[in-house]
Structure formats: structure tokens, C-alpha cells
Amino acid sequence: MTGFPPLLVVAVALVDADGRVLVQQRPPGKAMGGLWEFPGGKVEAGETPEAALVRELEEELGIRTHASCLAPATFASEPLGDRHLLLLLYVCRKWQGVAEARHATALKWVRPAQLYALDMPPADLPLIGLLDALL
Numbered sequence: 491m492t493g494f495p496p497l498l499v500v501a502v503a504l505v506d507a508d509g510r511v512l513v514q515q516r517p518p519g520k521a522m523g524g525l526w527e528f529p530g531g532k533v534e535a536g537e538t539p540e541a542a543l544v545r546e547l548e549e550e551l552g553i554r555t556h557a558s559c560l561a562p563a564t565f566a567s568e569p570l571g572d573r574h575l576l577l578l579l580y581v582c583r584k585w586q587g588v589a590e591a592r593h594a595t596a597l598k599w600v601r602p603a604q605l606y607a608l609d610m611p612p613a614d615l616p617l618i619g620l621l622d623a624l625l
């Protein structure tokens with residue numbers, strides 16, 4: 491059956507002391523290469539969504555945080571190829587370390603209102619308005 495089981499992906503709006511949000515650019519050659527996305531990735535079998543996000547942040551950015559620092563914000567539900575994507579978006583304001591692009595082509599810190607002008611995956615577009623209002 492199309493869309494089942496859904497592809498469960500967790501992502502996070504890391505918010506710095508100035509209220510800016512971190513986005514990372516997907517490498518060329520990957521699906522949706524060149525688009526800007528929130529850090530995160532697929533939830534693996536046996537993982538909680540929060541544990542997956544803590545793991546992805548360490549792997550992708552070299553920063554450390556804790557499940558208790560991840561506040562659920564909103565989600566997206568979108569077709570993605572032959573799957574159906576459920577993207578859980580968290581907000582995080584507390585972490586240790588300085589984010590560096592270990593997997594992404596580039597990182598940038600942007601004001602929520604600047605997200606509208608970025609090329610982002612289709613699932614992310616409905617998330618921007620909420621972040622803009624929330625942050």
C-alpha cells in the first residue's frame with residue numbers, strides 16, 4: 491500500500507541567542523541536492539525520534555544535546571517519491587559545541603522570515619510559517 495509504512499524523519503530548528511535558525515545545504519548528487527533543509531534524518535529501527543535527532547546532530551554537526559532540550563513544534567505529511575514522509579520538526583535552543591558542516595555542503599544561520607526565500611524541500615514549505623510565527 492502506498493504510503494505505508496511512512497518514512498519517519500526528524501528535523502530541528504536550532505535557534506541561537508539572536509533568534510536565528512540553522513539550515514544546511516544538501517550535497518549535490520543526492521536527492522534534492524542543493525536544497526536547504528533543517529538538520530536531522532531518518533529514525534532508525536528501535537530508536538525514539540528524540541534519540542535519532544540527538545544522534546543526527548552529533549553526526550551531521552558535531553554538537554551535543556539532550557532529548558529534554560528538544561521541544562516538538564510541528565510536523566509535515568507529504569508524498570516523497572514512492573514513500574510518504576512524516577517529518578517531525580522540533581525546536582532546540584540548548585546544545586554544546588559549535589555546529590560545523592560534516593555532511594552538508596554549507597551551513598547558514600538565518601532569521602525565520604528569510605526561510606521563505608530559500609529553496610527547501612516541498613515538505614518544509616508548510617513549516618516555515620509556523621516557525622516564523624513561533625520564534
Ligand SMILES: Nc1nc2c([nH]c(=O)n2[C@H]2C[C@H](O)[C@@H](COP(=O)(O)OP(=O)(O)OP(=O)(O)O)O2)c(=O)[nH]1
Binds near residue numbers: 527612
Ligand atoms: N534532514 C532533513 N530531511 C528532510 C527535510 N525535508 C525533507 O523532505 N527531508 C527528507 C530528505 C530525505 O529524504 C529525508 C532525510 O533523510 P536523510 O537525510 O537521513 O537521508 P538522505 O536521503 O539525505 O540520505 P541517506 O542517508 O538516505 O543516504 O527527509 C529537512 O528539513 N531535513
